[in-house]
Structure formats: structure tokens, C-alpha cells
Amino acid sequence: MTIIDYKKGENKGALFIHDExxxxxxxxxxxxxxxxxxxxxxxxxxxxxxKEA
Structure with a gap:
């Protein structure tokens, strides 16, 4: 699994790539x-x- 961090001000988010x-x-x-x-x-x-961090 790949994790890409995202941010909106102080709030965090993430995009998880499990597989295809x-x-x-x-x-x-x-x-x-x-x-x-x-x-x-x-x-x-x-x-x-x-937005991507």
C-alpha cells in the first residue's frame, strides 16, 4: 500500500493506493x-x- 499525504491548512488528509x-x-x-x-x-x-503535501 502506498500513502500520499494531503493538507488543507492545519488539517491532514491522505490518499491510500491499495492496488489497481x-x-x-x-x-x-x-x-x-x-x-x-x-x-x-x-x-x-x-x-x-x-492539496498534496
């Missing part, structure tokens, strides 16, 4: 969600104001 077509995006304050595409997970985090 299995991704999770998680935020410290809001929620988490599973995705089938990497692009979708990144878009979900960016829509909430999180």
Missing part, C-alpha cells in the same frame, strides 16, 4: 471514501480544498 482499481481518500475532519480510479480520489480531495 482500489483507492481510498480520507480527511481528518470530513470523511473517507473508496474509489475505483486514482483520478476520482484526487478530484474528491481537491474538491474539499486538500
Amino acid at each position: 482499481k482500489n483507492y481510498s481518500a480520507c480527511t481528518a475532519v470530513e470523511s473517507s471514501k473508496r474509489f475505483k480510479t486514482l483520478r476520482g480520489a484526487i478530484a474528491w480531495l481537491n474538491a474539499r480544498g486538500y
Whole structure:
């Protein structure tokens, strides 16, 4: 598994790459969600104001 850190001000988030077509995006304050595409997970985090750290 690969973990990519994301930040929104002081709040932290992460993108988890489990394997092909299995991704999770998680935020410290809001929620988490599973995705089938990497692009979708990144878009979900960016829509909430999180940027790659």
C-alpha cells in the first residue's frame, strides 16, 4: 500500500493506493471514501480544498 499525504491548512488528509482499481481518500475532519480510479480520489480531495503535501 502506498500513502500520499494531503493538507488543507492545519488539517491532514491522505490518499491510500491499495492496488489497481482500489483507492481510498480520507480527511481528518470530513470523511473517507473508496474509489475505483486514482483520478476520482484526487478530484474528491481537491474538491474539499486538500492539496498534496
